[in-house]
Amino acid sequence: MNQPVLRNQSEWDFCPPLKQMIATDRAEGKTGKVFDSLGAFSTLGNLRLIRALMLDKKPRKTIEIGMAFGGSCLIFANAHQELEHEPSQQHIAVxxxxxxxxxxxxxxxxxxxxxxxxxxxxxxxxxxxxPVLLAQEPESIEMAYIDGSHLFEDVFIDFYYLTLLSAPGGLLLFDDSTTPEVKKVLRFINVNLGHLLEPIDLNPWRHQANESLVKTIGRKVTGRYQMTAYRKTRSLESGELRSWDSSFSNF
Ligand SMILES: C[S@@+](CC[C@H](N)C(=O)[O-])C[C@H]1O[C@@H](n2cnc3c(N)ncnc32)[C@H](O)[C@@H]1O
Structure with a gap:
């Protein structure tokens, strides 16, 4: 994880197993495999942001790509519980x-x-x-977090199918949006899919999650954001992101 640990001792009280992993930077698996550094964890900033978005937007069906130690998965599942949703495997973790x-x-x-x-x-x-989920329930997901393989082709595939899987108004969250491979996918979206995916300013939820002023200013100066979010603006009954005869803008 290698990030500032427990800024506020009680911040993660809502989920003791998560709090323990954050505090110790250590976890043990089912067969006793010990992980001494939780480098694959989402940043605490991302976890705070997902929680703030969940509690505010109250999505009923969510998905994440990439579970690792369960940082984001615990946040999603816990928020569904806090929102008093009946437990029905409504968070899919791939x-x-x-x-x-x-x-x-x-x-x-x-x-x-x-x-x-x-x-x-x-x-x-x-x-x-x-693709299997898409065939079963298109346009059903209200919040998706893309944090699996960070290779360009995998992020592109995740974004492609999750856009089709998202309900109109649904949110798509990208982790590590400053890495070159993720950034390339985001540029494609920004240049060619403005009619479908609207960028979301996450600052209101960052403030809600009590992000420090220094960090907020730092982000503004450097333009570096760990997470980037889009909202799907309309239904895609046709099943295509762009019509087949759309012009292509290079990116
Ligand atoms: C950065 S970690 C996820 C961290 C997690 N979201 C959290 O909040 O702590 C990336 C995860 O993606 C998984 N992964 C790698 N390739 C994948 C793929 N093709 N599809 C889905 N997940 C993949 C890895 O096994 C790993 O658990």
């Missing part, structure tokens, strides 16, 4: 390596937190699971 490399840490932490019934885990690469 990760092909959860029970192998990650030794089921996230699944164990969900169980410890009493949140397992809010989550459906798909142990598959997102490129294989998202």
């Amino acid at each position: 990760d092909p390596f959860q029970t192998t490399f990650w030794d089921s840490v996230a699944l164990e932490k969900l169980q410890e937190a009493g949140l397992s019934n809010f989550v459906q885990h798909l142990e598959q690469r997102s490129a294989f699971s998202l």
Whole structure:
């Protein structure tokens, strides 16, 4: 994780297993595999932001690509519980390596937190699971967090299917939006999909999540944002992001 730990001791009290991982930067898997540094965790800023968005927007169906130790998964599931949604596996978590490399840490932490019934885990690469979900329930997801493989082609595939899977008005959140591979996907969206995906200014939720003033100013000066968000502005009954004869703007 390698980030400033517990700024405020009580901040993560709502989810003790999450709080413990953040405080110790350590986790143990189902078979006893020990992870001594939780480098794959989402930044605490992202976790705060997802929580603030969840509690404000109250989406009923959510998805994340990339579970690792379960940072974001615990936040999503916990928010569904706080919002008093009936547990019905309404948060889908896609990760092909959860029970192998990650030794089921996230699944164990969900169980410890009493949140397992809010989550459906798909142990598959997102490129294989998202088309199946799309065939089952198009335009059903109200908030999606893209934090799986950060390779350009995988982020592109995630964005493509999640846009089709998103309900009109749904939010698409991209982690690591300053890395070159993610940035390339965002440039395609910005240049070619303005009619469909509207960029969202996340600052109101950053303030709600009590981001420090220094960080906010730092972001404004450098233009570096860990997370970038879009809102799907309309329904796509045709199933295509752009009509086949659209002009293409290079990016
Ligand atoms: C940065 S970590 C996710 C962190 C997590 N969201 C959190 O908040 O702590 C990236 C995850 O993506 C998973 N991953 C890698 N390739 C993937 C793919 N093709 N589809 C879905 N997940 C993938 C990895 O196994 C890893 O758990």
